[in-house]
Each structure stands twice: as structure tokens, then as C-alpha cells.
Amino acid sequence: MNILALLPFAVLAIPIIPVFVELFRRKDKGPRKIPERTLNKEGSNIFAQTPSEDKPNVSDPDPSIERMRAKGRVKITGEIIRIVGDASIPNGLEIQNDIVAHGNLRLGSRCRINGSIKAFGEVDVGEESVVKGHIISRRKVTIRRNARVEGIVDSAEDIILEENTTVDTVSTEKSVKLAPNAKVNRRISAAVSTSTIRSLTPILEPATGSPSPKREEPQKVEGATQLTVEEKRGETSNGKNGLFKILQDRIKSLEPPKTQPTEESRLKALNPSELAIHKLATSGRDVYEIGLRLLMDPVEVQGVIDSLIKRGYLNENLRPVIHEDTEKVSEATISETKPLRIQREKKEKPELEELPIDEVFEKLLASKLHVEVKKKDGKESTMEAKDEADKSATKNGKENPSGDAVSSWQTKEDGKLSETRSQREASEGEDKSTDKEYFLASLPVLTLLSILLTEVAYYDSHVFFFLDQTLPLNFRMWMIFLGFAVILGLLSGVGILRYLKSKTGSTWKEVPL
Amino acid sequence: MIFDIIIAILSIVMIAYMLRHFIFSYHALFGAPHQPSYRNVAGIYPPKVTVLIPAHNEELVIGDLLQRMTELTYPKENLEVIVIDDSSTDRTGGIADEFAAIYGFIKVIHRKNGGNGKPAALNDGIKLASGEIVLTFDADYYPQLDIIEKLTAPFIDPEVGVVQGRVIVANEDDSIVSKIVTLERIGGYRVDQAARDSLALFPQYGGTVGGFRREVLEKIGGWDSKMLAEDTDLTIRCILNGYQVRYINDAECYEEAVNTWRAYWNQRYRWAKGHMQCAVKHLRKVLQTKHLSMLEKVELTLLLGIYFTPVLILVGWTVGVGAYLASNKSIIPSFMLVISTFMYSAVGNFAPFFEIGTGVYLDNRRRLMWILPVLTLPFFLMAFCCTKAFIDLIITRDGNHNWNHTIHNGNGNGKVRNGNGYNGKKAQTCNGRRLKP
Numbered sequence: 001m002n003i004l005a006l007l008p009f010a011v012l013a014i015p016i017i018p019v020f021v022e023l024f025r026r027k028d029k030g031p032r033k034i035p036e037r038t039l040n041k042e043g044s045n046i047f048a049q050t051p052s053e054d055k056p057n058v059s060d061p062d063p064s065i066e067r068m069r070a071k072g073r074v075k076i077t078g079e080i081i082r083i084v085g086d087a088s089i090p091n092g093l094e095i096q097n098d099i100v101a102h103g104n105l106r107l108g109s110r111c112r113i114n115g116s117i118k119a120f121g122e123v124d125v126g127e128e129s130v131v132k133g134h135i136i137s138r139r140k141v142t143i144r145r146n147a148r149v150e151g152i153v154d155s156a157e158d159i160i161l162e163e164n165t166t167v168d169t170v171s172t173e174k175s176v177k178l179a180p181n182a183k184v185n186r187r188i189s190a191a192v193s194t195s196t197i198r199s200l201t202p203i204l205e206p207a208t209g210s211p212s213p214k215r216e217e218p219q220k221v222e223g224a225t226q227l228t229v230e231e232k233r234g235e236t237s238n239g240k241n242g243l244f245k246i247l248q249d250r251i252k253s254l255e256p257p258k259t260q261p262t263e264e265s266r267l268k269a270l271n272p273s274e275l276a277i278h279k280l281a282t283s284g285r286d287v288y289e290i291g292l293r294l295l296m297d298p299v300e301v302q303g304v305i306d307s308l309i310k311r312g313y314l315n316e317n318l319r320p321v322i323h324e325d326t327e328k329v330s331e332a333t334i335s336e337t338k339p340l341r342i343q344r345e346k347k348e349k350p351e352l353e354e355l356p357i358d359e360v361f362e363k364l365l366a367s368k369l370h371v372e373v374k375k376k377d378g379k380e381s382t383m384e385a386k387d388e389a390d391k392s393a394t395k396n397g398k399e400n401p402s403g404d405a406v407s408s409w410q411t412k413e414d415g416k417l418s419e420t421r422s423q424r425e426a427s428e429g430e431d432k433s434t435d436k437e438y439f440l441a442s443l444p445v446l447t448l449l450s451i452l453l454t455e456v457a458y459y460d461s462h463v464f465f466f467l468d469q470t471l472p473l474n475f476r477m478w479m480i481f482l483g484f485a486v487i488l489g490l491l492s493g494v495g496i497l498r499y500l501k502s503k504t505g506s507t508w509k510e511v512p513l
Numbered sequence: 514m515i516f517d518i519i520i521a522i523l524s525i526v527m528i529a530y531m532l533r534h535f536i537f538s539y540h541a542l543f544g545a546p547h548q549p550s551y552r553n554v555a556g557i558y559p560p561k562v563t564v565l566i567p568a569h570n571e572e573l574v575i576g577d578l579l580q581r582m583t584e585l586t587y588p589k590e591n592l593e594v595i596v597i598d599d600s601s602t603d604r605t606g607g608i609a610d611e612f613a614a615i616y617g618f619i620k621v622i623h624r625k626n627g628g629n630g631k632p633a634a635l636n637d638g639i640k641l642a643s644g645e646i647v648l649t650f651d652a653d654y655y656p657q658l659d660i661i662e663k664l665t666a667p668f669i670d671p672e673v674g675v676v677q678g679r680v681i682v683a684n685e686d687d688s689i690v691s692k693i694v695t696l697e698r699i700g701g702y703r704v705d706q707a708a709r710d711s712l713a714l715f716p717q718y719g720g721t722v723g724g725f726r727r728e729v730l731e732k733i734g735g736w737d738s739k740m741l742a743e744d745t746d747l748t749i750r751c752i753l754n755g756y757q758v759r760y761i762n763d764a765e766c767y768e769e770a771v772n773t774w775r776a777y778w779n780q781r782y783r784w785a786k787g788h789m790q791c792a793v794k795h796l797r798k799v800l801q802t803k804h805l806s807m808l809e810k811v812e813l814t815l816l817l818g819i820y821f822t823p824v825l826i827l828v829g830w831t832v833g834v835g836a837y838l839a840s841n842k843s844i845i846p847s848f849m850l851v852i853s854t855f856m857y858s859a860v861g862n863f864a865p866f867f868e869i870g871t872g873v874y875l876d877n878r879r880r881l882m883w884i885l886p887v888l889t890l891p892f893f894l895m896a897f898c899c900t901k902a903f904i905d906l907i908i909t910r911d912g913n914h915n916w917n918h919t920i921h922n923g924n925g926n927g928k929v930r931n932g933n934g935y936n937g938k939k940a941q942t943c944n945g946r947r948l949k950p
Contacts, residue, residue, distance in 0.1 A: 015886040018884070019883060019884045019887050021882050022881075022883035023692075027880050028880040028881045028883075029694070029827075029878070030685050030878060030881065031681060031683055031685050031695070031767075032681060032876055032878065034657055034766075034767065035657070036657060037659040038659065039586075039656070039659045039663070054950075078670055100671065100672055109944050115671060118670055120670060133671070135669055136549070136669065138549060151558075152554050152557060154553065154554055154669065163949075169554070169559070170556050171554050173553075186557065187557055189553050189554075270551035320666050346865075348750065429754075441808075444532065446826055448525055448528065455521065500536070500539060500540065500543070500544060
């Protein structure tokens with residue numbers, strides 16, 4: 001045997017040479033040294049006092065309070081409510097579970113969630129709602145007035161805290177916006193900025209005192225609830241924005257008042273601690289929290305609240321009571337306030353039950369109309385061609401552009417109210433992208449199949465004998481299969497690369513259930 | 514023809530694994546995370562945490578770990594450390610008792626009638642645990658000071674049921690075996706686990722430097738003492754129950770790797786057999802479950818079947834040689850196909866060279882790449898090790914498996930603690946307990 005025949009095997013030894021070099025003349029600096037700690041000191045010590053700028057509205061930075069708050073943790077129930085798509089939770093609902101929403105999530109007012117919330121879209125926590133756990137979202141998070149989140153609010157986009165909100169900690173990769181009297185108990189972590197903002201939505205003025213802003217008369221309000229959409233449309237023939245403004249005003253007038261301060265003159269009769277408890281109670285704080293804030297025993301706080309109720313400063317819902325005398329004195333102002341109070345009492349019941357369908361329709365319309373109308377401006381004609389169901393709506397739109405959207409919404413009302421056009425477009429787009437993904441996913445399989453067929457056609461040529469005969473020149477079926485394999489293989493590679501590149505931009509994967 | 518069909522099937526399996534490793538490596542290098550990181554809230558969310566430390570004859574290492582536990586930055590009010598002395602015949606129990614006498618948050622359970630290995634010990638530990646989150650550390654581990662904060666942060670997400678941190682080999686200078694383990698760990702954690710987490714797939718709980726939501730553990734019935742790979746079993750059960758597993762790359766912890774071929778064989782044999790047990794137990798459920806997408810099912814199937822690939826490779830070799838000796842004509846023209854397939858297999862499945870290379874590159878230890886060809890040794894070894902495990906699993910299908918305990922001599926955390934484990938200096942054996950009252 002010629003020993004030179006072993007020469008090719010010597011090639012295999014080449015990669016081994018560096019191994020011996022490294023093993024016997026070591027230059028690698030290992031093992032890699034793990035840093036002792038990589039988190040900030042402040043972050044790791046939860047009882048450390050946070051700097052004052054991190055707690056813009058905390059009145060009492062007593063560490064004992066911090067400790068007590070830190071112990072009030074969320075209890076994860078293990079049962080998760082999963083919602084695919086957008087979700088809106090009606091007012092006053094109490095949920096014991098964690099919620100995972102794959103779209104936007106909107107909590108109505110006075111909801112109580114005893115778990116955590118995770119949403120892939122935006123989260124909107126309604127007024128006076130309470131979330132016992134954490135809120136995690138990759139989009140904007142808005143905490144409405146008087147709402148309370150006992151856990152961490154973590155978002156990749158802006159976090160907006162409206163007036164009188166209380167949050168344990170906020171953490172965002174963008175900005176935190178704080179309205180007056182919003183409170184963060186422990187830490188604000190914002191990658192871009194922390195800013196204060198003015199009131200986002202109008203606050204109702206006190207019943208007495210300075211003149212309140214112009215509001216619709218009670219009769220008008222009652223009458224307006226009876227208005228049909230057609231009537232509204234007639235009123236707004238001036239333009240889309242006009243219609244939007246009217247509807248928005250209309251909805252604002254339907255909103256319940258959040259706080260209704262008692263007359264200042266009556267409050268003067270209270271001692272300072274009663275005054276403080278009154279103030280906190282009317283802003284939606286519970287007895288325990290008032291105790292924490294004022295460093296008082298909750299039983300004592302409860303006693304003061306009871307006495308305030310007995311003396312007529314608060315009602316049973318811890319709302320300020322407006323004295324009858326005052327009503328007589330300033331009748332004109334009360335005429336504005338009274339229906340509002342009645343409405344507020346009505347709102348104690350679930351809103352969806354008592355509102356007529358027209359009102360629900362109007363609310364939905366007002367929230368979506370502005371966007372819808374703007375969208376229409378750009379692509380009215382394309383929408384005509386796309387959706388046959390919207391043809392009639394588009395016809396109306398030629399005469400009255402704002403009516404276009406309204407009739408479009410009417411069409412939805414007939415069928416499925418919750419399905420908006422944008423959602424439908426999105427779902428169509430999703431279907432297309434899913435088809436594309438299926439196609440891309442099938443490419444590697446087809447490639448492998450082609451390779452197999454190539455092999456079969458090459459080694460067992462009799463299988464494709466007849467087909468081979470039909471081919472011109474010296475072509476054989478295995479060549480064709482091989483061609484397929486190469487093309488499909490290339491396509492697979494390109495597809496995989498494009499898929500990975502497309503994923504590079506996004507920071508969140510929506511996991512299909 | 515039969516040989517060709519077998520080889521074609523094997524090729525498909527190997528190519529699937531190869532693609533998987535390519536995608537993971539690509540993503541580790543260039544991809545953006547598809548899941549949020551909860552690093553911002555690390556340290557803010559302080560749930561009650563229980564750390565379970567099962568220990569059987571670990572007197573050389575348990576002291577260092579317990580000393581480290583006392584130094585952790587996590588608030589001790591919310592921390593509970595439970596040492597489960599699993600019928601040790603050395604001073605393990607005594608050392609743990611000494612620590613427990615000084616530090617109120619350390620507790621010790623002495624198991625007199627030990628048996629059934631680590632899962633049974635952990636099940637005993639969980640009975641005493643009061644934490645909302647349960648983390649586990651092996652006795653030879655040596656964590657970062659703020660590791661608990663990092664590991665608990667993802668639990669603010671209600672979907673997360675399990676977390677896993679990263680393991681770094683501390684005694685890689687000991688021998689060529691510990692070097693190999695170092696490379697495998699780098700590839701496995703820095704690329705494989707990280708990419709799986711980043712792509713919203715399924716990182717794996719590795720049995721240590723990780724933990725669970727206690728409620729999840731109770732719901733799924735704790736550790737299964739019949740399983741040799743109790744960590745993989747628990748991971749799969751959590752996934753099947755709809756919970757997410759998250760991997761935290763910057764929650765790092767030193768470990769003492771095996772440094773002899775025999776220990777390497779024993780450890781890998783146990784892992785292989787355990788994984789195969791899990792595959793047999795869960796594969797059908799994985800394929801039938803409704804809440805996983807097709808991609809997730811494929812990934813989970815590949816994960817469960819990873820220790821079958823060395824067996825298939827051995828079958829492939831046998832078939833190839835058999836076909837050659839039998840003068841099968843078709844094997845000669847397809848020789849190149851077979852060779853290329855198995856060359857891909859070599860780098861595509863159990864010894865994912867490119868994955869490890871990527872990990873080494875990302876860890877900024879490029880000089881370590883010089884010893885990558887050494888990985889061919891464990892690759893060949895694993896073909897036989899896994900095949901033996903497979904045969905043994907078939908023979909002992911009733912679940913009576915022996916638990917091989919890996920012996921630790923303190924070369925890992927001892928070196929780190931003494932501060933002389935770096936820059937290639939000679940290893941110094943740790944004496945065990947270092948009590949700092």
C-alpha cells in the first residue's frame with residue numbers, strides 16, 4: 001500500500017493544530033468573570049427611600065409606609081383570562097383573574113381586577129378602577145382619574161397617569177406623563193423623560209362658587225338621549241369635524257362627575273384631620289390608604305368617615321353631599337348640577353344595561369369617527385371597490401361626507417357592532433400574511449421532497465421511465481427534480497432570511513392561541 | 514433501496530436540527546428580541562422567595578454557597594433558603610445546621626431515608642417552602658449577588674411560570690473535559706437558550722439557577738421522582754399547562770463542571786436517558802395540545818428528541834458501513850450524499866459547532882474558538898452514550914432508574930471565592946466551609 005494514500009487524512013489534522021497550541025500555550029482568559037452585581041443599589045433594596053423627584057406627589061415619605069406598601073403584593077391566581085383581539089370591560093365589573101389581551105384592552109370605570117394585566121396593545125384603565133396586580137404592555141398605558149394600580153406598570157411606550165391616580169411603580173422605555181396629584185409610590189423609571197401634564201379631560205366644577213363652564217341644559221341632555229343617529233347626521237351637515245365635536249360634547253355631558261366638592265363654607269367647620277380625611281375619601285382613597293397617608297389607625301379613620309356621613313358631609317358612597325340650603329341659594333347653578341348628580345347615581349349600575357342602543361352607538365361613533373373620517377378622506381374610492389357591503393355608505397358619503405362613516409357604522413350595527421372596518425382590514429391583511437407564512441414554511445419541505453425525488457429518479461430510473469422518454473435531448477427527470485430542489489432551496493433560504501430580517505424590527509411577538 | 518430510505522429519513526431529521534441551530538445562531542448574532550425584558554423592574558418586585566438547595570455529600574461546596582446566600586442583596590425578610598440534606602454521610606448536614614443557627618432565613622431538612630435522587634429531595638423541600646417563588650440551586654453553584662432580583666423580575670408577567678438563569682463554568686482549567694463542558698455551556702446558554710427565549714419559543718429549565726411560581730408547581734404536582742431529567746419534565750409540563758418559560762441571560766451563576774471522562778459519561782448518560790423518558794412521556798401530549806402553534810409543536814418535538822439524534826447517527830453509521838460491506842450498489846453513488854449529510858449532522862445536531870462558536874464570539878472569548886475541534890470527541894462519545902441510554906431505557910421502562918450523583922470537589926466556587934480562578938492560574942481546592950458570622 002502506498003503510504004501517500006493516507007495523505008488526505010493528514011488534512012483532517014490541520015484543524016487540530018490550534019487546539020494543541022491553545023491547550024499547551026494558553027492565551028484564553030477564562031473563565032469569564034461574572035460581575036458581582038449588575039443592578040443598581042437602589043433597585044435591589046426595595047426599602048431604600050426613593051429620591052424625592054421620583055415621588056412627585058407623595059406627601060409622606062415615611063419609610064414605615066413604604067414597608068407596609070411593599071408587603072401588599074399581588075396574588076397570582078394562576079387562572080388567566082386570555083382575550084384574542086381588542087377587549088373592553090364594562091363599567092363596574094370585578095374580575096378575580098389575570099387578564100392577557102392580544103390586542104388593546106380598555107377597562108371601564110370602577111372596575112376591579114384582582115390579578116395582573118398583560119396586553120400586547122394599549123391599556124386604558126378607566127376612572128376609579130382598581131388593579132391589584134401589575135400592568136404590562138408594549139404600547140401606551142393610560143391610567144384614568146382616581147384609578148389605582150397596586151403593582152408595577154411596565155410599558156415600552158408612554159405611560160400617562162391622570163389626576164389622582166395611584167401607582168406603585170412605573171417603568172417605561174419612553175416617557176411618563178403625570179397629571180396633577182398623580183402619585184407613584186415607589187419608583188419612576190423612564191428612559192426618555194418624565195413630565196407633568198395638565199388635565200387631559202375636563203373636570204366638573206363645584207356646584208357652588210365660581211361659575212361653571214357652559215354645559216347643556218338638563219332638558220337638553222334628556223332630549224339628546226332620544227336623538228337618533230339620522231337626526232344627528234342632519235345636524236352636522238356642516239362638516240365631519242362639526243359632527244365629531246357635537247358628539248364628543250354630548251358624550252362629555254353624559255360622563256359622570258368624578259368629584260363634587262362640598263361647599264367651602266361648610267368644610268370650614270371641620271377640624272384639620274377631618275378635612276384631610278374628607279378630601280382623601282372624596283378622591284376615592286379607601287380607609288386603609290387614608291390611614292397610611294395620615295398615619296392613623298384605619299379604625300379611627302372609619303370612625304371619622306362615619307361621623308362625616310352622619311353629619312351630612314359625605315353620602316354612603318363617600319361622595320360629598322350638597323346641602324339643600326345651598327341648592328336654594330344658588331338655584332341657577334344647581335340646575336346644572338342636579339341632573340349630573342342623578343346621572344352619577346344612575347351610573348352605579350352597569351352602564352351597558354341602562355343605556356339605550358342609540359347612546360352606545362353614539363359613544364362608539366364618537367370615539368372612532370374622527371379617525372374613520374380622516375381615513376375616508378384619503379381612500380374613499382378604494383374602499384368602494386374593496387367592500388361591497390359599504391357601497392351604500394359610500395353613496396351617502398358623496399352627498400354628506402360625514403354621513404358616510406355614520407352609515408358605515410350603521411352597517412356594522414346591523415351585523416356585528418364590535419367589528420370595525422379597520423379591524424376587518426387588519427384581519428384580511430393577517431390572512432394574507434398567514435398564507436404567505438404557510439407558503440414560506442412549506443418551501444423547505446418541498447425542497448426536501450424534491451431532493452428525495454431526485455434521488456429516486458436517479459437511482460431507480462425505471463420509476464420515471466416513461467416521463468424520461470418524453471423529455472427532449474438527454475434530459476432526465478432527476479435533472480428536473482434537481483432543478484426544482486435548487487430553486488426551492490434558494491427560495492427557502494431567501495424566505496428564511498427575509499422572515500428573520502422582518503422580525504428584527506419588531507420587539508414583540510403576538511403568540512397565536 | 515431500504516438503506517436509501519433510512520438514510521433519507523435520517524437526513525431529514527438531521528437537516529431539521531441543522532436548520533434549527535442555524536436559525537438560533539443567526540438570531541443570537543443579528544436578531545432583536547421578540548419578547549420584553551423585565552430588567553427594568555428587577556429589584557422593584559420583591560416577592561417572597563424560597564431557595565431550595567438539595568445536597569448529598571457536598572461538604573466541600575455547600576459552605577461556600579450558603580455563605581454566598583447570606584451575602585445576596587435580596588431583602589432577607591423576603592428570602593428563605595432551605596437546604597435539603599439528602600442522607601449525606603459527610604459533614605454537609607452539620608455545615609448547613611451551623612449556618613441555620615446563625616441566619617434565621619436558612620433552614621435545613623435532614624432526609625434520613627434518602628432515595629429517588631434530587632426530585633424527591635426537592636419535593637420534600639417544597640413542603641416546607643413558604644415563598645411565592647421557588648428557586649433551586651445545586652450545592653456546587655455560586656451565584657451573583659443580585660441574581661434573585663433578576664430571576665424574580667419576569668414573574669410580574671402572569672403568563673410566566675418558569676425562569677432560568679445562565680450557568681458559567683468556574684473550573685474550566687481543570688482538564689480538557691471541563692473545557693469541553695465550558696464550550697457546551699456557552700453554546701447552550703448564550704445562544705441556544707437565549708435565542709429560544711428571544712424568539713418566544715421554549716427555553717428550558719435546567720434544574721438549577723432557575724425557578725418556578727410556587728402555585729404552578731403545586732398545580733402540576735411538583736417534581737416527578739421517577740424522572741431522571743426532572744427539570745425537562747417540569748418544563749414540558751409547565752408549557753403544556755400554558756405557562757411561559759423565560760431565560761435571563763444576565764442572571765449568571767458559576768458551577769463546578771465535571772472534569773473526568775467518566776463523570777462526563779455518567780452525567781450525559783443520565784441527561785440522555787432522562788430526556789428520552791420525557792420524550793416518551795410527553796411527545797403525544799405535545800402533538801395533541803391545542804394551545805401551541807404548529808411551529809411551537811415542531812420546536813418542542815425537536816427539543817424532546819435531541820438526545821435521539823446521536824442514536825440515529827450511530828444507526829446511520831451502521832447502515833452506511835453495512836451497505837458498503839454488503840456491496841449495495843446504490844450506496845456507492847450516494848456516498849457523497851451520505852458523507853455530506855453526516856458532515857452536516859456533525860455540526861448540526863448534538864455538537865452544534867457554529868452555535869458554540871457564535872456563543873464564544875458573543876462572550877468575547879475568541880481565543881477559545883481554537884479548541885472548537887475538540888468537540889468532535891464528545892460528539893463521538895455521545896453517539897455511544899445516548900445509544901446505551903436508549904437501550905437501557907427500553908429495558909427499564911418501568912421507571913426504576915438509578916440516580917448517579919455527580920461528585921464535586923470544590924474546584925468551582927472555591928476558586929471563585931478565593932479569587933485565584935482567573936487568568937489561567939492553577940486551581941486550588943476549596944476546603945469547604947467558610948463561615949462568616
